[in-house]
Amino acid sequence: MPKKMRILIVDDDPVVADSLAEFLDGEGYRTATAGDGSEAMELLNAAASGNGCDEGAFGLVVTDLNMPRYDGLALMREVHRKYPSIALLVITGFGKIESAVEAVKLGAVDYLTKPVVDDELRIAVSKAMRQHTLLAENKILRDQLTERYGIDNIVGGDHRMQKVYDLIEAVAESKTTVLISGESGTGKSMIARAVHTRSAQAAGPFITFACGSIPETLLESELFGHVKGAFTGADNDKSGKCLAADGGTLFIDEINSATPMLQLKLLRVLQEKQFEPVGSTKTINVDVRFVLAANEHLPELVAAGKFREDLYYRINVVNISLPPMRDRAGDVPALVEHFLAKYCKEAGKDRTVGEDAMAALTRYAWPGNVRELENALERAVVLSRNPVIEVSDLPDTIRAGENGQVVAAAPSGNGSNGHGLMIPALQGGWNPMPLSKALEEPEREILRAALLANDWNRQATARELDINRTTLYKKIKQFHLDEPA
Numbered sequence: 295m296p297k298k299m300r301i302l303i304v305d306d307d308p309v310v311a312d313s314l315a316e317f318l319d320g321e322g323y324r325t326a327t328a329g330d331g332s333e334a335m336e337l338l339n340a341a342a343s344g345n346g347c348d349e350g351a352f353g354l355v356v357t358d359l360n361m362p363r364y365d366g367l368a369l370m371r372e373v374h375r376k377y378p379s380i381a382l383l384v385i386t387g388f389g390k391i392e393s394a395v396e397a398v399k400l401g402a403v404d405y406l407t408k409p410v411v412d413d414e415l416r417i418a419v420s421k422a423m424r425q426h427t428l429l430a431e432n433k434i435l436r437d438q439l440t441e442r443y444g445i446d447n448i449v450g451g452d453h454r455m456q457k458v459y460d461l462i463e464a465v466a467e468s469k470t471t472v473l474i475s476g477e478s479g480t481g482k483s484m485i486a487r488a489v490h491t492r493s494a495q496a497a498g499p500f501i502t503f504a505c506g507s508i509p510e511t512l513l514e515s516e517l518f519g520h521v522k523g524a525f526t527g528a529d530n531d532k533s534g535k536c537l538a539a540d541g542g543t544l545f546i547d548e549i550n551s552a553t554p555m556l557q558l559k560l561l562r563v564l565q566e567k568q569f570e571p572v573g574s575t576k577t578i579n580v581d582v583r584f585v586l587a588a589n590e591h592l593p594e595l596v597a598a599g600k601f602r603e604d605l606y607y608r609i610n611v612v613n614i615s616l617p618p619m620r621d622r623a624g625d626v627p628a629l630v631e632h633f634l635a636k637y638c639k640e641a642g643k644d645r646t647v648g649e650d651a652m653a654a655l656t657r658y659a660w661p662g663n664v665r666e667l668e669n670a671l672e673r674a675v676v677l678s679r680n681p682v683i684e685v686s687d688l689p690d691t692i693r694a695g696e697n698g699q700v701v702a703a704a705p706s707g708n709g710s711n712g713h714g715l716m717i718p719a720l721q722g723g724w725n726p727m728p729l730s731k732a733l734e735e736p737e738r739e740i741l742r743a744a745l746l747a748n749d750w751n752r753q754a755t756a757r758e759l760d761i762n763r764t765t766l767y768k769k770i771k772q773f774h775l776d777e778p779a
Contacts, residue, residue: 300324300341301419304334304357304369305385314356314385314410321416331357331364335372342377352380353426354419359386359393367393370400381426383418385410448481448488449632452622458485458614465612466492471564473549473609474587476616478754479663479747482587483547485614490543495583498542503535505556506548506753513556515572517546518563524573536569540580549609550590550601551753557602564608584609589754619660619667626656629664633671634683641675648682658692661758662747669746691743738773741766745775 301323305311308329315325328334334355341351355373359366370382384397387408397405403425404418448459465472466489474482483502490500508516515524519534536544546552552560563569568579586609595601619626630647638645647655651674660666670692678687685693741759748754756766769775 300326300352301354301356302326302328302334302337302352304328304331304355304361304366306330306358306361310358310408314415317412317415318419321419323419326352330361331366331369331372334369335364338373338377338380352377353430354381354383354422356383356385356419359384359397367396367400370397370402374401379426379429381422381429383422385415448484449629450622450625451628452617452625454615454617454622455625458616461612461614462488462492465489467494469493469495469583471583471609471611472585472614473592473612474585474614474616475592476587476589477618477663478589478751479665479749480616480618481664482589482616483545485616486543486545486585486587489585490545490583493543493583495542499539500543500545501535501539502545502547504547505551506751510553513553514559517556518559518569518571520572521574524571528573531571534571536563536580536582537578539582541582543583543585546584546586548589548753549586550588550592550595554602557605561602561605561608564605619663623656626660626667627652629667630655630671633668634675637672637675643675643678644681645675645678646682647674648684650685651683651688654685654688654693662749665749666747669749689743689746691747734773737769738775741769741773742775745770 301318303311303314303318303325304327305314306329308327311327311329315327318325326337328337334357338352338355355369357366357369366384366386370384373380373382378401382397382400382402384393384402384405385408386393386405393405403422406414406418448455450458462485472486472489474485476482486502487500490496503517505513515528515532515534517534517536519532519537520528521531522528546560549560559569563580564584567582568577570577592601592606592610596603596606630652634645634647655667655670662669670689673689674683674687678684741755744755744759745752748758752763752766752770756763759766
């Protein structure tokens with residue numbers, strides 16, 4: 295136990311309170327006593343704020359249940375609400391099972407009856423302090439997640455983004471299903487995280503299930519789990535994402551890629567919050583908040599018969615539509631400063647963006663949206679050698695002006711086609727070679743640029759290049775295009 299962490303003992307009988315304090319002091323703990331819940335809250339508030347309290351904050355509250363004015367249950371509710379990392383231990387002379395159940399529901403680590411046995415108290419306090427340590431660590435982790443994924447981390451002053459902020463604030467506290475629509479790279483996963491961190495389920499898990507990145511044959515197993523022997527290769531029982539998200543939020547990305555059978559099963563779990571693992575007849579009930587995202591226009595898929603109409607209307611309760619970067623160019627400078635500060639901190643560098651570079655960033659159409667912008671700033675910070683990031687530090691795709699020519703591109707005659715792509719067949723003039731060989735390097739660079747713009751999402755890249763995923767995988771292997779760590 296940390297030296298400055300203390301135990302608060304609350305009992306209306308001063309003899310009992312002093313006796314417990316004396317025993318725990320002898321065990322090496324630091325204690326304080328209070329006569330009822332009201333006095334206890336005054337001490338807790340003072341310790342938390344540091345006002346006149348040099349002894350440190352409390353890690354554990356040991357409280358009696360039956361006290362006049364402000365009883366133990368009321369105290370526990372208030373402590374749980376204001377100081378969730380403080381552990382609770384109940385000691386009472388009335389050992390009713392109903393009181394024990396209520397105390398446990400309010401977060402009590404243990405429940406002891408008077409007269410208290412020293413060994414039982416020693417074990418219970420040790421257990422409670424370990425619980426406090428875990429609660430404190432969980433709070434730190436939640437605060438870090440909120441700082442990274444909270445709504446304050448979403449940058450943009452565009453009026454459409456302001457509407458997004460308002461929708462997040464309005465819907466977060468409920469358990470209403472949320473559908474986030476927008477192109478790849480617009481930040482749908484960050485919006486889903488922001489909804490979760492501001493919800494009543496924030497203390498629960500946030501689980502992501504990406505339909506587009508999982509083979510069709512494994513979609514149902516990954517989402518709902520399976521039992522041993524359900525299919526070839528199912529050697530053990532496996533819990534799916536849906537059960538893993540119990541008590542929290544399940545974010546289903548690229549819902550437009552869901553198979554017809556998966557769509558049917560999703561409709562049921564969204565309506566009834568229950569499902570059966572693949573190969574099982576056992577029904578499992580879950581308490582899950584669903585947030586879904588689509589990077590295609592679902593009404594068009596419904597009209598084409600590729601997406602269930604009843605499922606669309608079930609998930610389209612609250613629709614948060616994210617605008618593409620090309621429609622919010624005014625937000626580019628703010629986003630640049632945001633990502634610049636983030637990656638300068640990570641790299642231990644001090645960088646600013648030059649006027650010409652900022653102009654190029656603002657002019658660019660950003661087909662990869664916010665994700666592409668973030669990747670470009672990370673690259674610029676890592677590769678730049680000077681305090682000011684210039685146009686030459688930006689990727690070739692971004693250095694292109696309105697006429698399609700690369701700013702500060704290498705002069706013609708050195709093997710460049712004027713767009714920053716090196717063509718071996720044209721280095722120093724014409725170097726005779728087969729056309730297929732001459733086209734290898736341009737094709738490699740085009741594939742690399744498309745993959746980077748889509749954050750290595752192969753399905754989105756294949757769709758943009760109008761090729762199937764199998765062809766893309768073969769090209770990636772052929773050109774040794776390894777995804778960066």
